[in-house]
Amino acid sequence: MASQKKLKLLWLQSITCNGNTHSFLNYPDLATLLSYFEFVYHPVIETPYTIEEVAKGKLECDILILEGSFREEGFTRGRVEVSKIFTAYAKRAKHIISAGTCATFGGIFKAYDPEYISGFIFDGEERTARYETYASKLISLPGCPIHPKWLSYVLMMLLKEKPIPIDELHRPQELYGITVHTGCTRNEYFEWKIDSKGFGLKEGCLFYEQGCQGPYTRGSCNKILWNDTSSKTIVGTPCFGCTEPSFPKRALYSTKTNMGIPATMPLGVPRRAYLTVTGIAKSFKIKRFEERIITYDH
């Protein structure tokens, strides 16, 4: 493997909190992963070029990784408009990875200025004028932040020249073909419609009252665990739907309901089917689900 030509990575940032970079740096196998690649530039890893040299747009790169929301004018790196730098390398790169929801759809910064801030190739779920030019190269990795294993999966697949099936928003189906709900340890409570009585508890489902968007958010947070350990929903915090073009919504800790009926249905489930099944499930009292999983003496 060591003799194989290393792919050149160029990681560029626009309007960002560095969250995806930090997540990536926490990847336990980062050193091994990077042994297969050569970083031409990364904002916080020691790399051979300065941002001023990068900003000239002349370096070689195989994979362009973008982090942060995008605006056409008025945001510079190395005293050059980011749009000019991004465009120069988007043309040169064989592959473009938008790392995080900001780079992919606009994310949390788009909420600040929806008219002018977007992702590089998508604006929310709408395609921008760039789409036609770059669609064939694009892999979208939304998430706030992305899981480092999502990025390492894509990088290794590209390295091995393996096909990466994607959905209409260019998200790898291997990672986003399921919902965050899949694999959640609270699924029994979801099935029997048992609400969680608060945050941080082991018992109950967070979908009914606590704002969990897991049943209609695409992502593998409960399949590929965070820090190889857990996930938000497992520890008792609702999924915020951070991989979706609609992120961020408001009132993230409460479920929008209409007379007790969730305003958003689980992904692809017709409302009539959902209400029929849950109405019946709710009719039964299952003693085990009414009890604490662990009882303490004190």
Add this chain to the structure above:
Amino acid sequence: MKIAEKKALKRESIIQTALQLFSSKGFHKTTIPDIAKKLHMSVGNLYNYFSSKDILAKEIIKYTSNVLGEEIREVNMLEISAREKIRKIVALYFRMAERHPERIEYFLRVYLANREVFNDGCEGMTCVSGFVTEIMIFFDDGVSSGELRDQDFFSAFGLFMGYLGGMVFLKGEEMLTKDIGQYTDDISLNIYAALKA
């Protein structure tokens, strides 16, 4: 006609007949031989369709709930205001009370009054989800459009269906001074006034 279709028709005729007998004579005073006799079929053959009176009773509540649910569903599919939908639901409910009083009598006088029969197998909404689901959809649409006030589901459900059930009960007791259909406008207005945003 295929055998399966014949059997389905026979099954429905048993449900219809049992529904009338249970509603008029009462659940406990109606026997399987009574039902079989009225249908001109043998008791043994009737048991081929329903293995016990309790099972038949549960199938009837599902049947009536689904019939009512289908009618409300048609109203839910219309592109009209919640206020107009309320009027249509009240009208269809009262029309059912006039044309098929046994269906609503069954709910009030058999289903609600003999919980020991229905507790096993018809818990909660299990056997009445056909129409409860449609009422949920009506509420959800009404709140989503801003026409109805968001509130606890059962507060609204009890007001709506309890009110209608109560009127049909009064009709059954022959207490009403007018035909039940003549109350449609006033009652629709009352329900709308209570539920509107």
